[in-house]
Amino acid sequence: MSSTADKGATKRSVTVTLDGSNRSASLPLVSGTLGPDVFDIRKLHGELGVFTFDPGYGATASCESRITYIDGDEGVLLYRGYPIEQLAEKSDFLEVAYLLLNGDLPDAKQFEDFHQGVTRHTMLHEQIRRFYDGFRRDAHPMAIICGVVGALSAFYHDSLDINDARQREIAAFRLIAKVPTIAAWAYKYSIGQPFMYPRNDLGYAENFLYMLNAVPAEQWQGNPILSRAMDRILVLHADHEQNASTSTVRLAGSTGANPYACIAAGIAALWGPAHGGANEAVLKMLAEIERPENIPAFIDGVKDKSSHHKLMGFGHRVYKNFDPRAKIMQQTCHEVLRELGIKDEPMLDLAMELERIALSDDYFIQRKLYPNVDFYSGIILKAMGIPTSMFTVLFAVARTVGWVSQWKEMIEDPAQRIGRPRQIYTGAPQRDYVPIGRRG
Ligand code: CMC
Numbered sequence: 154m155s156s157t158a159d160k161g162a163t164k165r166s167v168t169v170t171l172d173g174s175n176r177s178a179s180l181p182l183v184s185g186t187l188g189p190d191v192f193d194i195r196k197l198h199g200e201l202g203v204f205t206f207d208p209g210y211g212a213t214a215s216c217e218s219r220i221t222y223i224d225g226d227e228g229v230l231l232y233r234g235y236p237i238e239q240l241a242e243k244s245d246f247l248e249v250a251y252l253l254l255n256g257d258l259p260d261a262k263q264f265e266d267f268h269q270g271v272t273r274h275t276m277l278h279e280q281i282r283r284f285y286d287g288f289r290r291d292a293h294p295m296a297i298i299c300g301v302v303g304a305l306s307a308f309y310h311d312s313l314d315i316n317d318a319r320q321r322e323i324a325a326f327r328l329i330a331k332v333p334t335i336a337a338w339a340y341k342y343s344i345g346q347p348f349m350y351p352r353n354d355l356g357y358a359e360n361f362l363y364m365l366n367a368v369p370a371e372q373w374q375g376n377p378i379l380s381r382a383m384d385r386i387l388v389l390h391a392d393h394e395q396n397a398s399t400s401t402v403r404l405a406g407s408t409g410a411n412p413y414a415c416i417a418a419g420i421a422a423l424w425g426p427a428h429g430g431a432n433e434a435v436l437k438m439l440a441e442i443e444r445p446e447n448i449p450a451f452i453d454g455v456k457d458k459s460s461h462h463k464l465m466g467f468g469h470r471v472y473k474n475f476d477p478r479a480k481i482m483q484q485t486c487h488e489v490l491r492e493l494g495i496k497d498e499p500m501l502d503l504a505m506e507l508e509r510i511a512l513s514d515d516y517f518i519q520r521k522l523y524p525n526v527d528f529y530s531g532i533i534l535k536a537m538g539i540p541t542s543m544f545t546v547l548f549a550v551a552r553t554v555g556w557v558s559q560w561k562e563m564i565e566d567p568a569q570r571i572g573r574p575r576q577i578y579t580g581a582p583q584r585d586y587v588p589i590g591r592r593g
Pocket of ligand 1: 426463464466522527
């Protein structure tokens with residue numbers, strides 16, 4: 154189903170002349186619904202014999218998408234046209250999941266069917282339990298979920314045909330439903346507690362908290378404010394356009410690989426500290442800084458390029474004004490601490506002081522570096538009792554729906570072809586093989 158609000162792309166032809174040569178080509182200039190126009194350069198090599206060079210893809214649109222829009226200068230994030238602020242306040246994660254996957258908000262019946270579709274798939278095949286025994290107890294939970302999610306393709310053969318729409322839908326349900334169970338079990342395994350089976354009478358976020366925190370010996374008492382905060386964190390992380398992990402999922406998927414393998418690839422890409430691993434890295438950084446008096450020396454350290462240190466939770470490839478998710482996250486952080494009766498949280502005070510100092514420092518001002526979503530999320534999660542090693546896992550739980558939506562959109566796009574970038578070759582020119590005795 155496509156949204157009533159999206160208009161698709163319009164094209165006009167523009168002649169491009171290469172500076173300093175007589176060569177010119179007529180290239181389509183494509184306008185999307187929002188955002189800057191893009192040159193369609195697919196014919197450039199054929200017509201002019203040149204490629205474009207864009208390491209890190211900062212100036213390249215890799216696909217046409219109708220899912221998420223970011224305006225980095227204005228701090229705007231839209232899911233299917235809806236502002237993130239409205240969704241975070243008024244919607245919930247499963248409704249947002251439906252929206253991302255299907256293009257529009259559901260009516261009551263559509264939502265009930267979707268809810269049923271997800272909850273029916275929350276359990277894992279019993280043999281998957283045995284996988285956990287193969288891991289060391291001190292394995293990072295990201296290592297475990299990378300492996301176990303990839304292994305789902307060995308268990309669910311009836312949803313591997315990417316050309317069958319119903320199989321794609323079942324794979325989507327399975328991934329959205331099972332990743333929280335896989336993640337919670339990774340944590341339970343690390344602390345030696347029994348695995349808790351999912352409870353389908355609970356909401357999505359509440360069930361995840363239940364599987365993380367409950368034990369069979371005791372009655373579990375949830376806290377609606379904390380479940381709501383967790384749900385909001387999931388909404389804020391659900392999708393983010395063509396970021397590194399999503400592009401990884403699309404690239405893997407472009408080869409025809411099955412959805413479970415593609416999502417495992419996305420989890421691997423998310424793990425890095427420049428991406429989803431930043432929330433864990435922020436807490437490590439705050440622990441390292443320890444006291445407000447140490448902030449200036451730390452800031453000097455990150456400004457010194459030879460230190461190879463970054464201010465974690467700061468900066469973004471696209472946001473050059475503010476990250477709208479960070480604003481909501483900061484507000485949620487205060488709500489959670491209030492609910493938990495935490496009046497004085499030294500780590501939050503330290504983070505706020507660090508933010509204040511960085512935002513008034515020329516280095517950060519000139520480079521337009523602002524707090525991103527990960528700056529405050531770690532503090533909330535820590536206050537909720539979530540261990541640091543699970544922070545990036547939680548990001549993966551939320552982002553699974555974005556990855557699946559983007560993967561599905563790509564498979565359904567008739568223009569889709571295998572992802573295969575080119576390069577500027579700067580190695581040795583062609584030369585003849587010399588036998589070992591005649592070298593040197
Ligand atoms: N601390 C210090 N300097 C920074 C930082 C930072 N956090 N971020 C960027 N810079 C500098 C960078 O060194 C460069 O300086 P110069 O122009 O002197 O060479 C300039 O700012 C431009 O940065 P860039 O490296 O070109 O930016 P990028 O778009 O390639 O990288 C980023 C974006 C998010 C990877 C980077 O800002 C970073 O590593 N931030 C810290 C990690 C982090 O918080 N990541 C979470 C991102 S949001 C959630 C997610 O994507 O998962």
